[in-house]
Amino acid sequence: MTGICQDRVVVVTGAGQGLGREHALALAAAGARVVVNDLGAAARAVAEEITGSGGTAVADTGDVSDWCYAEALISRAVTEFGSLDALVNNAGVNRDRMLVSMSEEEWDLVLKVDLKGHFAPLRHAAGYWREQHRQGRPVAARIVNTSSGAGLMGSVGQGNYGAAKAGIAALTQIAAVELARYGVTVNAIAPSARTPMTERVFAETMRAPESGFDAMHPGNVSPLVVWLAGAGSSDVTGRMFEVEGGTLSVADGWQHGPRAVSERRWDPTEIGPAVRELLRRAPAPAPVYGA
Template sequence: MMSRICEGRVVVVTGAGNGLGRAYALGLAVEGAKVVVNDLGVGRHGEDGTTKGAAEKVVDEIRAAGGEAVANTDDVTDWEAGRRIVQCALDSFGDLHAVVNNAGFVRDRMFVSCTPDEWDAVLRVHLRGHFCTSRHAVDYWRNQQKAGRPVDARIINTTSGAGLQGSIGQSAYSAAKGGIATLTLVQAAELARYGITANALAPSARTRMTESVFAEEMSRVEDGLDVYAPENTAPLIAWLCSAESSDVTGQVFELKGGRIFLSQGWTDSPDIDKKARWKADELGPVVRRLLNGRAPAKPVYGAA
């Protein structure tokens, strides 16, 4: 029998009832992981009750294929619910090795039209949602490490091209996803001492959150490959959850179809040093020299 890369690993996947999360859960199970399938059952805008039972359906699929999984319907934005999600893994499978933070929704709006409630809802599900479950998982792993037990744990976060370069009409979503990318860097730096890695993924996939805005682009098939199929991303998630990825941390991966690459993030340009304090009326040409000398940035999605 072919070895499976996640054999014996226990993984929580949030927002796993549909789209990318479902593909991750199914892919992890195929690779031998025992999966906690978390999904609250809300719609693409966070409306209640539109996909109730989604987590259970994914669990049924995994079990029908011979895998092990359990459903969980806790809200990732709730502090105590985050504790229950981690406890669900421990009660069901006796351990936890990875948390895949995938849950989220969008409320697309131009910045001039975005309301405080919409802004808060989007930041809450993405940023607080990435915090609660992972924070309780880290408590468990730290306690294991302090008790002298080896820890080989993973946090995998979900950012977006919108967070890395911005997206017209998605100011709240872009801000949240940019925050998640930076959170990943901090987690990687702080948690390495406990045997925990942290990486992020910016997938390009057809999901409920992308289908209304990018439907035409994301229906494209190239050379027989469905470029935007959520299943394309599942193997990278499985590898990142596995023991094989223990030396990789603090990275933001981008994946589109069969293309995989790393986001290189913010970095300094060559500098201009006057060796003295600048005067305001000197800075125009200096700033333009800096702008002209730097590598071009990716454009904001939707910008002309």
């Protein structure tokens, strides 16, 4: 893996722990110059770990869901290293609760950090790359977003988190089309790994084994992120990858299904039989996690 991102400048959000930390370490090991974002001392600790191992990194602390800070974060990468080649959007929080018990604050916080915290850095990075393209400079930029199975299939008790992660999936598809003209690819991952968010909720599933391959170690996700952030992934965009342990897969989104066609306006009494026939012909949906 060494060299696959040689001298590429990469911003990783939420990189103070869990998946983001592993991504930052792996990117640096692959030759990238990394801007490590998180809140407080965690980002500085990861940056120091990278530089102590001979890599190149700087820490930048702040809330990526803050519009002005997100702009400053992208500017920091360009000022510090002279360019920006990739953005790994990883920052996120969860506030799990059944919908009938969820507060407005719990809803707003998760949507703000997870969804707006993806959009704000993406928007400012995209603006930078558009300007580079307009000035005739070659652009081979990458955005890697972080969705979740909760956003793809749904997850009981995670209505706010699932909605944010589903929004990230749609944002990825749209951004991939809009930014292609500037030389930018946009993909997303839906990882399953042991993180501060998952090890409490799914303690038994996420527990590290006493020996053998630790399938839930967050570092298992990072090789895919490194490859997607590298120059060699230029022909892959708008895709969602699920990754767990040593397993990679491509997840497909909504597809147009069977149709019932009338040459006139439907009568309400006809809808029931038509819908039931459509459902009979359509594939069964993937089950919601926790159902």
